[in-house]
Amino acid sequence: MIKVLAIDDEPLALQQLVTYINKVPFLELTGQCHSALEAQKLMEEEMVDAIFCDINMPDLSGMDFARQLAAPPFIVFTTAYSEYAVEGYKVNAVDYLLKPFGMNDFLRAALKVQEQYNLRHQETPQKQSSPVQADGTIFVKTDYRVVRIAISDIRYIEGMSEYLKIHLDNQKPIITLLSMKKMEDYLPPTLFMRIHRSYIVNLQKIQEVNKNRVILDADTYLPIGDLYKDRFNEYLEQKFLGK
Structure with missing residues (x-):
């Protein structure tokens, strides 16, 4: 299971993220945060493989939050502003979801995360004898x-x-x-x-x-x-x- 953190300062948008994450069988929700500062504290205590993170948040933006992570997990940015797309890929985001997005768009992003996760963990039991x-x-x-x-x-x-x-x-x-x-x-x-x-x-x-x-x-x-x-x-x- 891929351990996932959802981050968005808008309660309805955060709830949508949580709902979508819970519908994907290979994702496991480890937490939901209303700010990047809250996410920082949680990630000090919890191991996280991927984050779905809003960009435009008060105090610390999702982009600045991603830049300061020493060992960043897989990142999917969510935002209502398309001009952030190029900037998002500069911090090696796996994908970028433009609000409002539906379940199909979320699934495509989740599958990209899964692909990257599997590549990183290739030393898995596939090499064992059949x-x-x-x-x-x-x-x-x-x-x-x-x-x-x-x-x-x-x-x-x-x-x-x-x-x-x-x-x-x-x-x-x-x-x-x-x-x-x-x-x-x-x-x-x-x-x-x-x-x-x-x-x-x-x-x-x-x-x-x-x-x-x-x-x-x-x-x-x-x-x-x-x-x-x-x-x-x-x-x-x-x-x-x-x-």
């Missing part, structure tokens, strides 16, 4: 057993809080204690894709894509989440024939 065996199977803990399943039999994976339900061809689903992120990292990206905060799908099992959902069979429809739509559409564009 749990997928040479024969294309994986071992999964369920109840008090460890079972072997073929990844080709996996239709889709459903997130249920701390657990996953692995839906299989012609078998009962298997429930295991594992995060969606870990399962996503384990599975081959050429065969599986996360299309929603709660679903990873076997791309070879998709029979149809209709609006904002994928269809695996007459009874199984999975939604495509807004955060994952662009990546999934890019995959489709590479695969289908015609225009």
Whole structure:
């Protein structure tokens, strides 16, 4: 999770930021501040990965606040004044949101933050050996057993809080204690894709894509989440024939 701080001296604008942050699954709100001075004190006590910060604030502007940070987090500026855009990028802001902005604009900025965050933390477990065996199977803990399943039999994976339900061809689903992120990292990206905060799908099992959902069979429809739509559409564009 990316720890985020929201800063804006206008109460309604701050509440909007907080609402948007809470809707993005990979962001975690660590605090909300009505001034840069308040944010300074909070950042002395809390570790923050990114800030969404208004520029035009009393006492200390968001721009001056960003300039004085010795080890600045990822910064997204929010302001009603477009003339600040160039100046914002001079302090290495990840993005710039011009008020009033909606959820889609906020999501685009959040995804840029996530991209930069992932680049900075590339020494993550992706370098570890894959749990997928040479024969294309994986071992999964369920109840008090460890079972072997073929990844080709996996239709889709459903997130249920701390657990996953692995839906299989012609078998009962298997429930295991594992995060969606870990399962996503384990599975081959050429065969599986996360299309929603709660679903990873076997791309070879998709029979149809209709609006904002994928269809695996007459009874199984999975939604495509807004955060994952662009990546999934890019995959489709590479695969289908015609225009």
